[in-house]
Amino acid sequence: MQFEYKIQGGDFANAGTASSNVKKVLKQINVDAKIIKRIVVALYEAEINVCAHAFLGKVMVNITPEKIEIDVIDKGPGIQNIDLAMEEGFSTASPAVREMGFGAGMGLPNIKRNTDEMQIESEVNKGTSLRFVNYLISSI
Amino acid sequence: MTQKAFHHALKVDNDLCYGCTHCMTVCPTEAIRVRNGKAIIYEHKCIDCGMCFKVCPVQAIKVEQDDFSTIFNYKHRVALYPSTLPGQFDSEFSIKQIIACLHELGFTDVFEVEHGADFLVDDIKEYMKEHSDTKPLISSFCPAIVRLIQVKFPSLVQNIITRKPPLDVSALYYRKKLEDQGVDPKDIGIFYITPCAAKIAAVKSPVGEEHSSVDGVINIDLIYNRVLLLLKNHTPLDTEKIEEPTLRHTSIRWSLTNGEADRFDGRCLAIDEVHNAIDFLERLETDQITNVDFVEIRACDESCAGGILNVSNRFITVERMKKRARRHKEFLTQNPVQNPLLEYSDYLKEKCRVIEIEPRSMMKMDEDTNIALNKLEKAQKMLSYLPGIDCGVCGAPTCQALSEDIVQKNARLTDCVFMRSQMEDTGSLTHIKSIQIMKDIWGDYSINKVEEDLDNDK
Numbered sequence: 001m002q003f004e005y006k007i008q009g010g011d012f013a014n015a016g017t018a019s020s021n022v023k024k025v026l027k028q029i030n031v032d033a034k035i036i037k038r039i040v041v042a043l044y045e046a047e048i049n050v051c052a053h054a055f056l057g058k059v060m061v062n063i064t065p066e067k068i069e070i071d072v073i074d075k076g077p078g079i080q081n082i083d084l085a086m087e088e089g090f091s092t093a094s095p096a097v098r099e100m101g102f103g104a105g106m107g108l109p110n111i112k113r114n115t116d117e118m119q120i121e122s123e124v125n126k127g128t129s130l131r132f133v134n135y136l137i138s139s140i
Numbered sequence: 141m142t143q144k145a146f147h148h149a150l151k152v153d154n155d156l157c158y159g160c161t162h163c164m165t166v167c168p169t170e171a172i173r174v175r176n177g178k179a180i181i182y183e184h185k186c187i188d189c190g191m192c193f194k195v196c197p198v199q200a201i202k203v204e205q206d207d208f209s210t211i212f213n214y215k216h217r218v219a220l221y222p223s224t225l226p227g228q229f230d231s232e233f234s235i236k237q238i239i240a241c242l243h244e245l246g247f248t249d250v251f252e253v254e255h256g257a258d259f260l261v262d263d264i265k266e267y268m269k270e271h272s273d274t275k276p277l278i279s280s281f282c283p284a285i286v287r288l289i290q291v292k293f294p295s296l297v298q299n300i301i302t303r304k305p306p307l308d309v310s311a312l313y314y315r316k317k318l319e320d321q322g323v324d325p326k327d328i329g330i331f332y333i334t335p336c337a338a339k340i341a342a343v344k345s346p347v348g349e350e351h352s353s354v355d356g357v358i359n360i361d362l363i364y365n366r367v368l369l370l371l372k373n374h375t376p377l378d379t380e381k382i383e384e385p386t387l388r389h390t391s392i393r394w395s396l397t398n399g400e401a402d403r404f405d406g407r408c409l410a411i412d413e414v415h416n417a418i419d420f421l422e423r424l425e426t427d428q429i430t431n432v433d434f435v436e437i438r439a440c441d442e443s444c445a446g447g448i449l450n451v452s453n454r455f456i457t458v459e460r461m462k463k464r465a466r467r468h469k470e471f472l473t474q475n476p477v478q479n480p481l482l483e484y485s486d487y488l489k490e491k492c493r494v495i496e497i498e499p500r501s502m503m504k505m506d507e508d509t510n511i512a513l514n515k516l517e518k519a520q521k522m523l524s525y526l527p528g529i530d531c532g533v534c535g536a537p538t539c540q541a542l543s544e545d546i547v548q549k550n551a552r553l554t555d556c557v558f559m560r561s562q563m564e565d566t567g568s569l570t571h572i573k574s575i576q577i578m579k580d581i582w583g584d585y586s587i588n589k590v591e592e593d594l595d596n597d598k
Binding site: 001016019020023024025027028029030031033034035038040041044063064065136137 | 294295297345422424425426427428499501503504505506507508509512513516517520
């Protein structure tokens with residue numbers, strides 16, 4: 001099952017649409033609540049990242065009985081140093097974004113913590129592609 | 141794991157219901173459908189919030205209660221009344237008069253439920269310290285909200301405070317007190333005067349415990365009528381021997397919005413009204429709201445003052461209850477009395493724990509993820525055929541609900557009037573069959589009355 005959502009840079013007010021819809025679908029297919037929580041937290045964080053840094057983005061979701069694959073692709077400034085961006089507390093968010101309560105430098109590390117696989121590619125002044133995977137069957 | 145069937149206090153009276161869809165449209169969990177011209181309630185989705193009861197134009201939604209005369213099966217008849225009960229009456233009537241009326245009606249003992257809040261406020265403070273890593277802790281006070289979280293937000297079940305509400309605490313105390321006085325447990329009947337349907341359901345099938353400590357439930361509107369009749373008729377009442385309730389003044393406000401949130405430390409929020417609750421819980425579940433220590437959530441607008449069985453306007457009730465709390469504060473400064481329930485704190489500490497609250501998701505299309513995903517894909521396809529205007533003519537509240545009903549085999553695509561028109565147009569459905577489907581959903585009556593008129597015109 002596949003879905004696609006658009007994200008407008010700077011539109012924090014409408015961020016969360018993708019994560020909220022994906023959450024509903026995962027509940028409907030009877031995925032464990034703890035696994036759902038990790039996925040939606042990661043996706044919401046990714047949506048906020050696009051809002052905070054990029055001009056335009058899209059979220060592509062593919063759900064199979066085994067796993068959920070999510071691609072978040074944006075057009076924007078890109079990330080200069082991915083290793084640095086993965087460190088907790090590091091942020092390039094503007095003061096305006098921080099005033100809204102975002103940009104604490106927890107975005108990417110939080111996504112990594114909540115996903116089973118994560119890859120990120122970025123080209124400066126072009127954009128960033130984030131891909132993450134979560135398995136839907138509890139490992140316990 | 142098999143789950144016990146949940147008791148519901150709300151029932152449809154088929155003699156009165158004419159399938160008007162008001163309830164179906166307003167139900168926050170989409171638990172209502174119309175079949176054969178009558179509303180039906182999907183029991184696994186119903187949370188007993190009572191929104192349907194409020195909007196029904198012909199009082200076809202019934203709130204089950206115990207017959208008043210059952211109180212006389214007991215020698216000791218205890219009325220546990222909520223602070224919202226005195227809030228129904230004009231302030232010209234004193235709390236002592238209202239208590240005297242309850243005695244006059246046949247109760248041997250009368251006790252305000254919120255006495256239990258005096259105990260809970262300290263017990264929950266302790267609980268919050270012990271569970272400081274769980275954020276936010278969610279109050280277990282409103283039974284409709286506990287059920288809402290169970291069916292719609294299963295991941296948040298672990299955030300619900302596993303302590304019983306003031307009603308159970310007061311009932312536990314009163315029973316124990318009478319037993320300590322040597323009363324035979326068989327002779328004790330504890331009755332709760334309820335402003336809401338969810339409390340009835342909670343008493344009849346409590347969440348996280350085997351049996352409720354309450355024996356019966358009487359609806360507040362019935363008591364209101366009988367008490368007001370006594371007051372208006374100037375029935376001689378013996379108020380001499382009646383004592384003022386001894387609960388803290390802040391506990392009188394416990395069931396109002398912020399009644400709990402105001403009493404705890406840290407970042408505490410209060411949410412009322414069921415759609416607000418759903419919106420808040422959605423955000424909470426995605427971590428869009430963080431760093432909150434405690435949340436009080438109630439299903440009714442203005443919390444229990446807006447309880448569906450209350451008679452008085454909810455805003456007036458709030459004002460009366462707040463005023464009474466202020467008067468009670470003055471009374472307590474002049475007459476320092478101790479809430480007798482607090483003497484039983486050790487006993488209550490042990491008894492007020494709820495064993496475990498289990499999630500029971502109503503969202504899943506199937507237990508098996510494979511099958512569920514398959515069904516969901518089919519439902520999405522059905523939805524793409526439907527008009528998306530949520531007209532309700534199919535007997536389901538939304539096109540999405542119909543699409544899910546179809547894959548669960550509780551409805552057919554031809555239930556949609558738009559689909560039928562198209563199919564009649566292409567010749568794949570006959571007009572007679574189409575009319576029959578309409579009758580299946582809305583009853584013979586809905587269409588026959590038009591046919592009769594047309595016949596008469598001829």
